[in-house]
Amino acid sequence: MAAKEQTSFLRIISIEKEYPVPSLNPFKKGKKHKALKGLDLTIPRGSVCCVLGPNGAGKTTLIKILAGLILQDKGEIDIPEEEFKGVGLVTPNDRSFYWRLSGRQNLDFFASLYGISDKGGTVDAVLKEVSLFEDADKPFRQYSAGMKQKLNIARALLSDPDLYLLDEPASHLDPIAREDFRRFVKEILLEKRGATVLLCTHDLDEAAELADRIALLHKGRIVAEGDPELLKSRVKQENHFRVCHRGAPLQWLEENSRIVERINESEFRLRAGKEDISGLIDDFIRSGGKLIELKYEEPGLMDILKHFLEDRDE
Numbered sequence: 001m002a003a004k005e006q007t008s009f010l011r012i013i014s015i016e017k018e019y020p021v022p023s024l025n026p027f028k029k030g031k032k033h034k035a036l037k038g039l040d041l042t043i044p045r046g047s048v049c050c051v052l053g054p055n056g057a058g059k060t061t062l063i064k065i066l067a068g069l070i071l072q073d074k075g076e077i078d079i080p081e082e083e084f085k086g087v088g089l090v091t092p093n094d095r096s097f098y099w100r101l102s103g104r105q106n107l108d109f110f111a112s113l114y115g116i117s118d119k120g121g122t123v124d125a126v127l128k129e130v131s132l133f134e135d136a137d138k139p140f141r142q143y144s145a146g147m148k149q150k151l152n153i154a155r156a157l158l159s160d161p162d163l164y165l166l167d168e169p170a171s172h173l174d175p176i177a178r179e180d181f182r183r184f185v186k187e188i189l190l191e192k193r194g195a196t197v198l199l200c201t202h203d204l205d206e207a208a209e210l211a212d213r214i215a216l217l218h219k220g221r222i223v224a225e226g227d228p229e230l231l232k233s234r235v236k237q238e239n240h241f242r243v244c245h246r247g248a249p250l251q252w253l254e255e256n257s258r259i260v261e262r263i264n265e266s267e268f269r270l271r272a273g274k275e276d277i278s279g280l281i282d283d284f285i286r287s288g289g290k291l292i293e294l295k296y297e298e299p300g301l302m303d304i305l306k307h308f309l310e311d312r313d314e
Contacts, residue, residue, distance in 0.1 A: 008080065009045035009196050010163065014038045015075035017061050017220075035061040036072070037220035043213070048185065048197040050207040052305055053217035059200040062217070063089070063167045066198065088156030091167045094148045097140050103127070103151050104136040107158065114159045126157040129188055131180075146177040153184070157193075164189055166199045170206060182209055204305075216308050224308045231304045241270045241277055243284075244293040252287040256280070269297070 015036050023030040035058045043049045051059050064070045066077065067089045097106050104123060111119040127133040130150040135143070143151065149172065156164060166185075170178045189195045201207055207214060207228075214231060216224040224231060244267050253260055253268070259280075261269040272280055277294075285291060 008042055010043040011078040012039060012041040013076050013078060014040060015065065015072045017065065017072050035220055039220065039222060041215055041222055043196060043198060045196055046194055047212040048199055048210045049213045049215060050199045050201060050211035051215050051217050052207055057217040058220045059217055060167060063165050063200055067165055084162055086159055086161045087163045087165055088159065088161040089165045090152050090156050090169045092171045099141040100139060102137045102139055103132060106140060106151065107154060110155050111158050116158060122158060126154040129157060130154045145172040149173060162195060164195055164197045166197060168201060170203060182206060185210055216305060240297040242295045242297055243268050243270050246290040246292055248289050249287040252284055252289060
């Protein structure tokens, strides 16, 4: 998505969170794991900020703090809004619903908890928004994974919050349902409701399509942040070339393993500057390699993620 001009909505300032790690030895004090280490992040109003990172990076801990499920040890969350209407949390977890109740009955229950006066009208409205109105009176236990996630989203819509926290929201959905979910974020959450979205995902295609801003989270810290095109421009010096070949010398591949990523038996990706690629290909051919085709590739989100994580680990 193209970058937008937006005002600051949510500022996360130097957040830290530590968890105790139990020791297997009852006579030895357990260690502590620092999930977030002075994390700073600013999210503009009306935008989709996507947090990317490997497992254990701290994404779910961040979501739980923003949702008020746990407290940070240090740092603060600043929302410079006079009338903040709260957050809506969407996760892949369906255990918080009552399986013997229908979808509508579940939403009626949560609407009562939220103190919504026009309970029936609000529930019907959100069921229609998530295209679940026709199946609203089926027992929750009969719902498919996609229907359960729609009900999860509908629950988040009930209180009409300003901020939606989406933690791997499409992880159990099939490709068609994933496409429906992306359209829902753009058409309902952003365009219709004018909300702000923090999305944690492993789906790079999803991030590329939805995000106005991407934050790369690694070991509890933001290692890079900006709109997708800006981050791409920061790895332009590492151009990616797809090399199609018929036989690649093992010794050459091993000597250049740092810049070579094997795709299959007849293709590999080569990371190199445009001024270096000619010499590398000449060396490949001199070493016995047979070149079929050389194609330049624009860096994608996976390349961006690898680039910044490799720099961080060095």
